[in-house]
Amino acid sequence: MHVWKKMMTTAVAITATLTAACTSTEAAPVSTTAWSVPMQQPSSGFEPNWSLEGFARHTLRQVVRVTTGGDSARITLSNRFGRTDLRVASATIARTEAGARVHQDTLRPLRFHGSETATISPGADLTSDPADLRLAPFESATVTLYLDEPTGPATFHAQGYATSYRATGNHTADTDAAAFTETTHSWYFLSSVRMSGEAGAGAVVAFGDSITDGFGSDNDGNNRYPDALADRLAAAGTARPVLNAGIGGNTIVSDSPWYGESALRRFDRDVLEQPGVGTVVMLGGLNDIGFSEVDLPTYKPNPVVTVEQLIAGYRDMIDRAHRAGLRVVGGTLLPMKGAEYYTPTSAAKLRALNEWIRTSGEFDAVADFNTALADPTDPERLNPTFDSGDHRHPNAAGYRAMAAAIDLNTL
Known part of the structure; x- marks a missing residue:
């Protein structure tokens, strides 16, 4: 009888826990699109950009403002209008400080299915694994990609009205802006940033x-x-x-x-x-x-x-x-x-x-x-x-x- 009572007590406790979980008013963590932009085929556009020439042994640093915050970030890269595989040698994300500078203690590596490299087929998109990065609403995130192999013409968004930066060589881990001496006002490959937080x-x-x-x-x-x-x-x-x-x-x-x-x-x-x-x-x-x-x-x-x-x-x-x-x-x-x-x-x-x-x-x-x-x-x-x-x-x-x-x- 003692054993039976103990089993019943445990069962009641488990049921209560499950019921509380099911009836809790707390919102479960979700992945919310905090920033996105439509992709376009490469073109000369309204002002000079890098879409037609593409990238080779370049680091591309891009800044976007999120309209909702969260505890972790994921990015989506698009090769929708690419002619060849897009190979990303490494990538990072961080909280923006100013211009091409980022806050040093927020720089995080990005992984794709556990790998620091990614290959995206022509016409395809790829979303990264979550990276532990806390952002408040209306803060800016800096996404940095190292594109070692020639990309060919780049899927992009022509009118970003935001400065994107380019450097020669791999500078994904840089927190300062010294290497990023070239700029345009378009976004390349980056189609969305998602934040994980409350619904x-x-x-x-x-x-x-x-x-x-x-x-x-x-x-x-x-x-x-x-x-x-x-x-x-x-x-x-x-x-x-x-x-x-x-x-x-x-x-x-x-x-x-x-x-x-x-x-x-x-x-x-x-x-x-x-x-x-x-x-x-x-x-x-x-x-x-x-x-x-x-x-x-x-x-x-x-x-x-x-x-x-x-x-x-x-x-x-x-x-x-x-x-x-x-x-x-x-x-x-x-x-x-x-x-x-x-x-x-x-x-x-x-x-x-x-x-x-x-x-x-x-x-x-x-x-x-x-x-x-x-x-x-x-x-x-x-x-x-x-x-x-x-x-x-x-x-x-x-x-x-x-x-x-x-x-x-x-x-």
Whole structure:
């Protein structure tokens, strides 16, 4: 009887422990995408970059700001547009100090399936093992790759608005910046950083073209509109990851060697396949409308696109997002009077598409960016206070106004 009572006592204790674990309100540790960027095929881009020449016996150091923190970090490298295997000889991650300098006591080696080297096939991605690195929300991480063998043309993101650094030889373990004498404003191979911590609210993906990507914002300023939205959510006590899925020059219906795969083609990869996404904010169509009005080599292919085609594209992406359980916020296109592809034809298309976005009821919510940034004296023109100078891209103040135009309750 004594033994039986002891067994029953033990069984009750185990049951109680299991019940407590199952009913605990504490969030289990999860891996959350804290930063990500869409990948593009190599091109000469908007300013000099290293994508076409690639890397050989180079150390590449890149800095990104995470919008959620955690206790450990994993990175994803992409060879999506590579022609040959991408071989990484070594890699590290650290908390950024300033520029190419990192905090010495935070430098951590990165492993891939337990190995310090990695080989990524053409068209493939690879995620690292977790590295013990604590980052707070809005801190920056520095990822350093040593690429000993020639990479060939590099999968990259053209408009990073962040400084990336290059050195000759292996400097992955350097904490200072002395060796990193070359710079560009693009990101290469690095497509995401994930942080492990407590589960939180679903991520917001801002999906669009250069206005989402941040053209007109300040290099290393982290003042694109998705950055401002993340800051605003945190200030309101509702912090969550905000991921920027903008590509400068991107269109809804046409692929471009300069501006990436069309929004329709990349929507699944850059939005739906991101783990933990709850909402997508869509903003696109301005380039579809405007490129056909201007005969520039970089705008080609530039077919005439109708408003009906753009609406059909939006409906396709809305349907895919809803089937995946996401909320969809539609953003109205910004005024562009004075820009090089503003014509009576493009202006009429812009007005018609914005009217559909505002009134169709097909979005779960609408962010009226157009009204928020319009010149009070001429609603087809950007407010000069918000104009970066080209009459269609906002400056940092304009990007803050865009973030302020989103009703946080709709996320």
